[in-house]
Amino acid sequence: MAGDPSQPSADWTRLLIRNTLLWIAPVALVWYLLTPLYNRMLLRTAQSLLHLGEHPVVTDLYPKDNHDAYIARRDLPKRLLPGGAFRVTDLHFHFLLLGALFLGVPAVSWRDRLGNLGWAALATACFDVLLVVAYVEFFYATQMGSWSTAHYGAFARNFYGLGKHLLDLPFKLALPLVLWAAFYLPRMLAEVRPAAHPPATR
């Protein structure tokens, strides 16, 4: 990006949008290939986290093929809970946006791009573990009929219901934007005020 100093932000934006759209397909391919491995890691970590709050330990998360999982409780006669299957892959497709946005930023070295993407991916993985935990707690608190009402009060049911709603929709979908803004908003704000900062060059 060079030349007319009054136009740097337009060029930067155009490059960012173009690069992001170009990165979507390769990122989707990598995400699809890594998903079975990531799902198992996610289930194992979330199960360990759930066990920290259980005395005695009762929850098991079983993978079912490459994309789904079952919730099971050791203290109930039917260990595999009816309706307790969920699609793990649907919890983390925000990696598509994350990868495309972070790899599409223009005028940043590959080393910085990949480094920032690595930190953002780590934060996203932590979020995904929390999302699985929230999903299981939401299921226990609201989806098991009389068992739920016997073991969870009204406040807990609302807390887990709203928590799952917020984590599963707005924060899951907006997480890539939040992380991108955390890393690149200063650069974007600099581009917004071209007179005060030198324009990006690529």
Place this chain on the structure above:
Amino acid sequence: MARKHGTPPKVPSRPPAPPAAGPSFWQRNRRELTFLVLFVVLLGGSFSLIALNWVNDHAVEPFTAAVARLSGATLNFFGQHVVMRGTVIQGHRFAVNIRNGCNGIEAMLIFLSAVLAFPASWKSKLLGLALGTAAIQVVNLVRVIALYLTGVYFPKLFDASHTVIWQSLVILVGVLLWIYWANRFASRREPAT
């Protein structure tokens, strides 16, 4: 005037001045942190609002039904012969029920929260909100129509297309629209406040 040689004149001693303190982390990143906190608060607040039963029944459901009617009318325009019942679009071979997550409201609220949280003039914000939400709804209309046609002609691809592909694309459009707005409109019209 000549200075007498001998003992040097006494200079009143002062403690060394402390090194000039730079701006704090907050001062350096005030605009970025304000944006992030405001964005998360607006996002959480707006999604909590639409989770209320009253808001869902009186605003979200009618809006979703309007999306279904518009999508159904467009499908009929292209010769699909569908009927609409509330939020359901029913054809001879396939039916879709448009629910939360498929009405574009999520992408609109993410876009709205990002625009409102960004340091820009209210005029720019209102312009961005009007154009951005309209653009997101156009993309969402394309999504509903494409999903219906996928269900009719490529049913095996419907699930992945529904959850992963189109949801990602609609959110991506919202994010890119915000970035475009922040760089073009927010910077050109008036300086950021």
